[in-house]
Amino acid sequence: MQTSLFNGVLAWLPNVQLAHFLIVSAILFALGLYGIVTRRNAIMVLMGVELVLNAANINLIAFSRYGGLHASGPALDGQVAAIFVIILAAAEAAIALAIVLNIYNRFQTVNVDEVSSLKE
Amino acid sequence: MTDRLLHDLALMVPETVLTVTIIVALVADIIFRRSRAIVPAIVMIGLTVAGIIVLGQPHESFAIFSGMLAVDPFASFFKVLILLSAILVVVFSLGFNELNANGRKVGEYYVLIAALTLGMMLMAGANNMLMMYLAIELSSISSYALSGYTREAEDASEASLKYVIYGALSSGLMLYGISMIYGLTGHFTFSEISSALPPVLEQGSTASLALMFAGLLIVAGLGYKISAVPFHFWAPDVYEGAPITITAFLSVASKAGGFALMIRFLSVSFLDSSVVTLGAGSWAVLPGFDWRSVVVALSVLTMTVGNLVAIWQNNLKRLLAYSSIAHAGYMMMGLVVLTNEGISAIMLYFVIYLFMNFGAFYIVMLIANKIGSEDIEDYRGLGSRAPFLMVALAIFLVSLTGLPPTAGFIGKLYLFVALLNSGWVWLAVVGALNSVIALYYYIRVLRNVFLRGTEQAAAPLQLGRLEGVVVVLLLVPTVLLGLYFSPLAALAQASTKMLGMP
Numbered sequence: 001m002q003t004s005l006f007n008g009v010l011a012w013l014p015n016v017q018l019a020h021f022l023i024v025s026a027i028l029f030a031l032g033l034y035g036i037v038t039r040r041n042a043i044m045v046l047m048g049v050e051l052v053l054n055a056a057n058i059n060l061i062a063f064s065r066y067g068g069l070h071a072s073g074p075a076l077d078g079q080v081a082a083i084f085v086i087i088l089a090a091a092e093a094a095i096a097l098a099i100v101l102n103i104y105n106r107f108q109t110v111n112v113d114e115v116s117s118l119k120e
Numbered sequence: 121m122t123d124r125l126l127h128d129l130a131l132m133v134p135e136t137v138l139t140v141t142i143i144v145a146l147v148a149d150i151i152f153r154r155s156r157a158i159v160p161a162i163v164m165i166g167l168t169v170a171g172i173i174v175l176g177q178p179h180e181s182f183a184i185f186s187g188m189l190a191v192d193p194f195a196s197f198f199k200v201l202i203l204l205s206a207i208l209v210v211v212f213s214l215g216f217n218e219l220n221a222n223g224r225k226v227g228e229y230y231v232l233i234a235a236l237t238l239g240m241m242l243m244a245g246a247n248n249m250l251m252m253y254l255a256i257e258l259s260s261i262s263s264y265a266l267s268g269y270t271r272e273a274e275d276a277s278e279a280s281l282k283y284v285i286y287g288a289l290s291s292g293l294m295l296y297g298i299s300m301i302y303g304l305t306g307h308f309t310f311s312e313i314s315s316a317l318p319p320v321l322e323q324g325s326t327a328s329l330a331l332m333f334a335g336l337l338i339v340a341g342l343g344y345k346i347s348a349v350p351f352h353f354w355a356p357d358v359y360e361g362a363p364i365t366i367t368a369f370l371s372v373a374s375k376a377g378g379f380a381l382m383i384r385f386l387s388v389s390f391l392d393s394s395v396v397t398l399g400a401g402s403w404a405v406l407p408g409f410d411w412r413s414v415v416v417a418l419s420v421l422t423m424t425v426g427n428l429v430a431i432w433q434n435n436l437k438r439l440l441a442y443s444s445i446a447h448a449g450y451m452m453m454g455l456v457v458l459t460n461e462g463i464s465a466i467m468l469y470f471v472i473y474l475f476m477n478f479g480a481f482y483i484v485m486l487i488a489n490k491i492g493s494e495d496i497e498d499y500r501g502l503g504s505r506a507p508f509l510m511v512a513l514a515i516f517l518v519s520l521t522g523l524p525p526t527a528g529f530i531g532k533l534y535l536f537v538a539l540l541n542s543g544w545v546w547l548a549v550v551g552a553l554n555s556v557i558a559l560y561y562y563i564r565v566l567r568n569v570f571l572r573g574t575e576q577a578a579a580p581l582q583l584g585r586l587e588g589v590v591v592v593l594l595l596v597p598t599v600l601l602g603l604y605f606s607p608l609a610a611l612a613q614a615s616t617k618m619l620g621m622p
Contacts, residue, residue, distance in 0.1 A: 022303075029296055036289055045285055052292035059299035067306065077308055078299075081250045085295060088257045092291075095264050096284045099277070102268065106277050115281060117274050 021062035029055035042100045042110040046093065053089045057082045128184035131177070131191045134170040134199065138238045141166025142231055149227030156220075159227040163234050164210050170241075171203040181619040183247060187309040190247035190384070190619035197467055197615035198244035198380040201474060205373040206237040208478050211590060212365045217489045218270055219363055229269055236262035236369070240377035243345075247388075247619060249298045249308045252381060253291070256345060259377060260287045263370060267362035279361025286344065286354035294341025300334035301389075310388040311620040314406065317390070321408045328408045335390075335409035339418075342385065345378030346448045349422040356429075359441030364488065367437060368481035371444040372474050379448075379470070383455060383463060386411050388620045401460035403622055412456050419456070420550055423449025427557040436484050437494045439561060440477070443520060446558060447473060453551055454535050457542040464612040465538045469531035471608060472519070472601055476528055479516040479594035483509055486591075490581050496565055500573030506581040510569050512591050517562040519598050522555045527601035534609065 032051030039045050064078025100110055107115050129136070145162045152158045174196050181192035210233065213219055219226060239259030246252040264287060268280025302308060304327060305316035320327050340351055347355040359367045387403070390411060395404035405412060426446030433439040451473075454466035486509060487502065488494050503510045519526035532555065539548040601608060 025299075032292070042281065042285065046288065049285075049288040049292050052289070053295060056292065056295040056299040059296065060302060063299065063303035063306075075306060077250075078302055081253075081298075081302070081308065084250060084254060088254065091261055092257065092284075092288055095261055096288060099264065099268055099280045099284050102277050103281050106274055112281070112285065115278050117278055 018062055018066040021058055021066075025055040025058040025062070028052075028058065040111050040113050042103065042112050042115075045112065046096050046100070050089060050093070053085060057085055060085070131182055131184050132189070134173045134177075135238060135241055137170045137173060138166055138234055138241065141170075142234045142238065145227070145231045145234060149225075149231065156226060159230045160210055160214060163230040164207065166234060167203050167207050167210070167237065171200060171207070174199045174203065179614075179617075181617060183619055187311070188248045188251045189242070189245045191245060192617055192619045193615040194384070194463075194618040195245040195380065197612070198376050198470075199241045201376050201470055202237060202240045202244065202373045205369060205376070205474055205478065206233060208594075209233060209365050209369045209373075212368065212478075212482055212485060215489070215584070215587060216363065216365055216485060218273075219365065224270075229266070232262045232266050232269075233369070236266065237373070240373055243377035244380040246381055247310055247384070249301065249310075249313075249385075252385065253295055253298060255377075255381070256294070256341070257291060259374065260291065260345075263366070263374065266366045267358050267370070269366070270363050273361075275361035276363065277361075279358045282354050283358045283362075286351075290341045290344035290351060293337045297334040297337030297341070300330055301338070304331055304334070310385060311391075313389040314391045314393065314620075317406055317408065318394070321406070331409045335411060336414065338385070339382075339411065339414055342378060342382040343418060346375050346382065346452075347422075347445050348418045348448055348452065349425040349445065352422070352425075352445050355445055356438055356441045359444070360435060360438040364437060364481060364485045364494075367441070368478055368485075371441070371481070372477050375444070375448060376470050376474075379451060379466065383466070384618060386415070386455070387458075387463075387618065391621065393622075400622075401616075403458055405458065412458070415452055416456050416547065419449050419452035420547070421449070422446065422452065423551065423554045427554050427561075431557070431561045433561070434496050435494050436496050436499070436565065437481075439496070439565070440480055440484065443558065443562075444477060446554065447477075447520075449554070450532065450535060450551055453544075453547055454538055456547070457538050457544060459538065459542060460613070460616040461541060462535075462538040463616045463618075464609070465531075465534040467612040467615060468534050468605075468609055471612070472527040472531040472598070475594050475597040475601070476516050476519040476526075479591070479598060480513065480520065482590065482594065483513045483516065486583070486587055487581075496568055499565065499568045501569075501578065502581075503570035504580075505578050506583065508588070509581070509583060509591065512595050513569065514566050515595060515598060517566060519602070521559045521562050523559070525599070525602045527598050527605070530602055530605045530609075 028051050032048045035048030036045050060078040060082045065074055067074050103115055104110050145159050148162055149159050177196055179193055183190055236259050239255055242255035246255045264280055264284045267283050268276045270276045304320050305313050307313050307316050343351040390406045392404040392406045423446045426442050426449055430439050430442035451466050451469050454462040484494055519528035522528045522532040536548045
């Protein structure tokens with residue numbers, strides 16, 4: 001049973017098209033936004049941001065591989081852009097985590113709602 | 121190939137100088153641990169040299185590194201503006217007590233300022249969506265660290281947390297928009313986007329919808345950078361919590377970089393080059409993504425919300441934060457008219473805004489150094505204790521309101537004239553009404569300063585000679601540009617030449 005399912009998936013794989021990647025990336029994007037809006041823990045919010053960035057990366061690479069809506073054919077710039085984004089996401093995560101650590105030392109919490117000495 | 125590279129590198133010298141400055145300053149900070157003066161001196165020299173080189177660049181448009189960056193009069197104008205404000209911020213920082221207290225190491229602070237300046241200069245020249253993202257991130261990452269630099273202060277830690285969360289979110293949104301535009305057109309470079317868009321738009325409404333969605337996401341990312349409502353939520357907290365030197369820097373230079381990028385991206389990427397019937401210095405927008413309506417809505421919201429909320433503020437730093445949000449709204453009006461006249465009005469406004477806003481923030485910093493407070497209530501009676509400073513503050517605030525004979529009036533005048541010449545009467549009226557609201561809260565500060573608390577006799581505040589010189593240096597342009605502005609206006613008009621624009 002399991003092997004047949006596996007074989008079925010394998011047989012279907014060549015049919016994966018641009019649209020499938022875009023759907024996955026749209027789902028990731030929506031999940032990331034949902035996480036950012038609903039989570040109050042700063043770390044979880046930052047994880048939501050990572051999801052949004054990776055959704056964009058999937059888009060970039062898929063468009064690069066399949067040539068996009070109107071482009072003549074596959075082009076490399078999208079993949080190059082994705083590499084830059086990965087590096088920048090790491091840099092941003094590093095500084096964001098340093099700031100969260102500093103916040104924890106100061107407020108003993110990483111809940112973004114409780115960190116509010118500045119008035120509205 | 122090599123010739124091409126050398127040619128491009130020669131046009132890239134200002135940015136290279138800043139990069140070398142950053143490295144040298146970092147190394148010097150490690151070698152000369154004891155000295156507090158050497159890193160600011162190196163950064164100052166680097167900024168000045170970069171500024172001189174930018175001024176000496178040819179007055180033409182080039183696309184360098186296969187279209188990644190544009191070197192044109194438009195970019196150079198904003199680069200000079202950014203470098204000038206960076207130099208001012210270094211000068212301010214040298215006399216800032218909160219920063220220099222407790223033997224804090226300040227080397228990285230100046231290095232980060234140089235990195236932030238580099239990021240903003242790249243923003244002014246970015247001609248490619250990838251470069252746009254990289255430049256925004258370079259400047260954002262440096263400013264997250266800077267806004268929390270005085271990290272034992274609770275305000276500053278909180279400010280940096282809010283800044284990093286909003287910043288990461290909006291750059292993520294922008295990147296998703298970039299990926300969609302790349303998917304639609306297959307290009308990253310602005311001018312190639314505009315030539316690839318018309319056939320895409322012929323494919324029907326789905327493509328238009330995707331383009332509109334992507335455009336909105338990118339405008340959200342850029343709107344965050346210039347603190348446009350409704351992407352402004354970070355601004356008041358960050359401006360209040362961050363060290364005041366950084367607040368001043370973010371409210372002027374960061375906004376300048378954001379505006380330069382927004383103007384270039386929106387005008388070049390969505391330029392309809394098939395419309396040639398318009399007069400010189402004006403252009404048309406491609407159908408599909410009507411960014412003009414978006415910018416009009418943002419502009420009206422930004423100035424109205426900024427001004428209305430500023431009325432209720434009791435902290436002068438926070439009040440100036442809201443006022444700087446409102447000023448972003450005024451400046452966005454210049455973008456919707458689609459003429460070089462509007463663009464040059466924005467550029468002129470920025471020069472004036474630099475002097476008056478830096479002046480106001482500098483005086484708030486000097487007073488905070490002396491009385492340890494930024495509360496408007498604590499400004500009672502300061503008119504008799506520090507008459508020179510307070511008269512200067514009055515002039516800066518009157519200029520921010522936009523009353524003659526100060527420079528702020530000239531800035532607003534050019535914006536309104538550009539609007540009226542293109543028939544946007546109602547928008548000009550909204551802008552003028554907003555200036556009236558602004559008058560109320562600026563005058564409230566001055567009332568506390570001059571009319572209240574005069575009965576208690578308190579010791580006059582001493583002003584250092586260097587501090588006085590800096591105030592005068594900011595005061596003179598604020599007054600002079602209100603009376604003699606034609607050379608600057610001519611310079612702004614000559615600097616609207618943008619790569620890829622008619």
